Amino acid sequence: MSRRSPYTKVLKENQIREAHIKGMGDVLFKGFQCLRSSCKNFLFVRKDEINEEFEIECPVCQFKFKSGEETKFYDYKLENTKENKIIEEGEFAILHDDYINEAQEYKYCIVCNTIKPTYLFDKHSARASGRQGECRLCKGVYNSIKNQSRISDQHREAAQKRRMYLDLSGQHKIDSKTIHERFGYKCFKCGKDLSTVKSAIERPLDHTLPIYYLFPLSTDNATLLCRDHNGEKSGKWPSEYYNPTELKKLSVITGIDYDILQGKAFYNPDALDNLKNSDVVDAMLTKYSAYMDEIIKLRNRLLKETGFDFFKHSKIISPVHIAKADEYLKK
Structure with missing residues (x-):
């Protein structure tokens, strides 16, 4: 559907934009706690400043994270209890490189001036960070202001677009209660308890295999996620989002073959x-x-992606529509 011309404009006055936020809308940070056990400090370090030979100092306790080095937490001995002998002994330590690599990514919201995990920002492929400048919360408040004047045609267009994809996927009515019970009323990704959540928006049912690839959502194959992880998973093939252990468990719960879940995306x-x-x-x-x-x-x-053209299977489509589609294809 073509984009409509703007019909409203939100005029902003007295907007707060702190100095440390300016120019930071697309800067990504790694966030992690200091590895010194006695230190409670949480560090945020610009991702583009962490190179292969990094050295990061905690400003509170001066503990240093260095590439190639590790932090020891205890000594261990691996004992063979049947033969009553020590098989191996050594130090239990965490490599600093691994600790930094696994750290969650964060960025600043240019509206509320706070730093948040990147999954709380909607995707935006044109931006350097791959995420929108404003967080999902601020965007929601903004849209609630702007949508007061939203015309009914736009609501209808959004609903019809979704309905078309659902029709093509062959989706039928699902039993939400059964799905909730199968997942124990918990988000599959983070384990958040959703049993007391009343709003379906806060405990959405995910298309385990994305609707983008024309797969239906069914009582058997749906995944229960919290709102944050549903937004983070949106549009992704399972192998792009879940780790191997999660994929194996998801295969058991949904009945979808593990090879499909851990493989590459394909159309239904x-x-x-x-x-x-x-x-x-x-x-x-x-x-x-x-x-x-x-x-x-x-x-x-x-x-483009499969070489399949369903227009060729139509008996009634006008050459005008085909020509228009071919012209768009060239852009």
Whole structure:
């Protein structure tokens, strides 16, 4: 669907923008606690300043993180209890490189001036950080102001776009209660207890295999996530988001083959087969004819990524629409 011309504008006055936030909208940080056990300090270090030969000093206790070095936490002995002898002994230590590498990424919100985990910012491929400048919370408040004048056509367009994808995926009504119970009312990613959460927005059901690839959401294959991790997972193939242990567990819970979950993304073959049926294609074109730009986007995406063109299976589509789609494809 083509972008509508702006019809409202939020005029901002007296906006707070602290000096240390200016120019930081796309700067990523690594956030981690000091490894000295007696120190409670939490450090934020610019990601672009952490190179292969790093040395980072805690400003509170002067503990130094150095590449190639490690911090010891205890001595150990591995004992063979049957033969009553020591097999191995050594030091239990954490390599500083591994500790820094696993640290969560953070960035500043240019609106509320706070530093937050990057998953609390929506994706934005055009920005250097890959995330929007304002956090999801600030964006939500902003949209609640702007959407007071949102016209009904926009609501309808958003709903119809989603409905079209759901129709193509073959999705049917699901039993949310069964899914919640299967996951013990806990977010699969972080284990957050969602049993007392009333809003479906705060405990969303994730398309384990993304709707982007035309896979349906069913009672059997859905994943229960908290709102934050649902936003973080959105659009990602399982192998891009979960670790191998999580993927194995997810395969058991959802019934989706482990090889599919840990493999590369692909389009739902059943949905593509349906789009080879002229009656199905023509019914879709007719039902969503008011949103032809969105149909064209889907056609061009499938053509680019799979070589499949469902327009060729239509008996009724006008050459005008095909020409328009081909022109978009050249851009």
